[in-house]
Amino acid sequence: MKTLNDFNFENKKALIRVDFNVPLNENFEVTDATRIVSAKPTIIKILEDGGSCILMSHLGRPKGFQDEFSLKHIVEKVQDVLGVEVKFVPDCVGADVEAAAASLEPGQILLLENLRYYKDETAGDKDFAEKLSKLGDVYVNDAFGTAHRAHASTTIVAHFFPEDKCFGSLLAQEIDSIKKVMETGEKPVLAILGGAKVSSKITIIENILDKVDHLIIGGGMAFTFVKAQGGKIGNSICEDDKQELALDILKQAKEKNVQIHIPVDTIAADDFSNDANTQIVDINEIPDGWEGVDAGPKSRVQFHDVVMQSKTILWNGPLGVFEMESFANGTIELGNSIAEATKNGAFSLVGGGDSVAAVKQFGFQDKVSYVSTGGGAMLESLEGKTLPGIAAILE
Numbered sequence: 001m002k003t004l005n006d007f008n009f010e011n012k013k014a015l016i017r018v019d020f021n022v023p024l025n026e027n028f029e030v031t032d033a034t035r036i037v038s039a040k041p042t043i044i045k046i047l048e049d050g051g052s053c054i055l056m057s058h059l060g061r062p063k064g065f066q067d068e069f070s071l072k073h074i075v076e077k078v079q080d081v082l083g084v085e086v087k088f089v090p091d092c093v094g095a096d097v098e099a100a101a102a103s104l105e106p107g108q109i110l111l112l113e114n115l116r117y118y119k120d121e122t123a124g125d126k127d128f129a130e131k132l133s134k135l136g137d138v139y140v141n142d143a144f145g146t147a148h149r150a151h152a153s154t155t156i157v158a159h160f161f162p163e164d165k166c167f168g169s170l171l172a173q174e175i176d177s178i179k180k181v182m183e184t185g186e187k188p189v190l191a192i193l194g195g196a197k198v199s200s201k202i203t204i205i206e207n208i209l210d211k212v213d214h215l216i217i218g219g220g221m222a223f224t225f226v227k228a229q230g231g232k233i234g235n236s237i238c239e240d241d242k243q244e245l246a247l248d249i250l251k252q253a254k255e256k257n258v259q260i261h262i263p264v265d266t267i268a269a270d271d272f273s274n275d276a277n278t279q280i281v282d283i284n285e286i287p288d289g290w291e292g293v294d295a296g297p298k299s300r301v302q303f304h305d306v307v308m309q310s311k312t313i314l315w316n317g318p319l320g321v322f323e324m325e326s327f328a329n330g331t332i333e334l335g336n337s338i339a340e341a342t343k344n345g346a347f348s349l350v351g352g353g354d355s356v357a358a359v360k361q362f363g364f365q366d367k368v369s370y371v372s373t374g375g376g377a378m379l380e381s382l383e384g385k386t387l388p389g390i391a392a393i394l395e
């Protein structure tokens with residue numbers, strides 16, 4: 001696996017695929033710079049070697065050249081984060097871009113315009129990728145968030161750099177973190193899967209059953225398992241057509257000696273709102289007209305004990321409707337447990353949109369080992385898929 005450390009970038013132009021698909025407010029100001037901060041170590045390493053950086057990214061899903069999706073809006077924030085002046089060119093291919101790239105001096109940075117202004121990017125067009133390849137001497141992929149897509153800038157362009165291509169620091173970290181959970185992690189290994197639907201996590205569950213010792217199933221998806229085993233779940237969310245699958249997963253886990261932990265009690269609400277009436281009930285005995293919205297106190301204690309005995313922890317999905325303050329405590333307490341286990345030496349990886357959002361909302365990002373930057377890419381990695389953006393560097 002070639003990384004930045006395998007190259008000296010002195011007098012080299014590095015063409016770097018970054019993931020600067022950051023949220024902007026109505027004034028086009030960056031509201032969360034995490035992805036820019038995550039790319040900083042790669043960029044600074046290349047500059048310190050005496051190289052220059054040509055950064056390419058997409059922003060949103062523009063239909064043609066739409067000004068609100070221009071990367072010009074983020075130039076100032078990128079400069080603030082990197083502490084280096086960033087030049088901007090209002091296109092990503094063509095003579096003007098090639099001239100701007102050619103004139104770059106060592107220590108300088110050039111940011112290209114939104115790649116997705118061109119349909120050729122998402123189509124994985126070879127000619128478009130070749131035009132991009134002319135801009136740099138070495139190709140660096142540091143965009144885990146788009147590594148699961150075979151786009152021109154994430155996968156196809158790598159073929160034009162048969163020897164001179166590598167993973168950036170961020171992407172290398174992502175690969176190592178997932179490998180720790182899936183292959184090399186110290187046992188016992190625990191996976192915590194939450195969220196609303198079993199159907200969205202089936203392939204993950206089936207892939208990780210051979211790799212984990214414990215599996216906590218929380219959030220809305222737990223009620224499909226409870227109902228499948230004969231429990232009364234009131235008005236709780238449930239995928240009735242997945243009950244057989246739930247029973248099959250329980251059977252597979254038993255055969256593989258994996259301990260599955262499902263909540264034993266729940267906070268039930270009489271309405272899906274923050275101001276609803278609530279009661280704590282056994283998860284098998286939720287009254288009609290009530291729905292489970294968070295893990296109950298007994299479940300939290302049980303989950304804490306499982307977390308504390310684990311040495312490698314994957315967290316993907318919240319335990320309740322954490323977006324509503326009244327139903328966030330189960331997820332917060334789980335975060336506290338994982339933070340404590342991490343402090344005691346466990347390796348903890350958080351990935352997937354909702355769990356990452358929860359970790360940021362409740363201030364756990366510095367209390368776990370690693371927070372993944374890629375939602376879809378993370379999930380596909382856990383499903384056991386080889387991501388095209390990663391494969392293109394390894395070829």
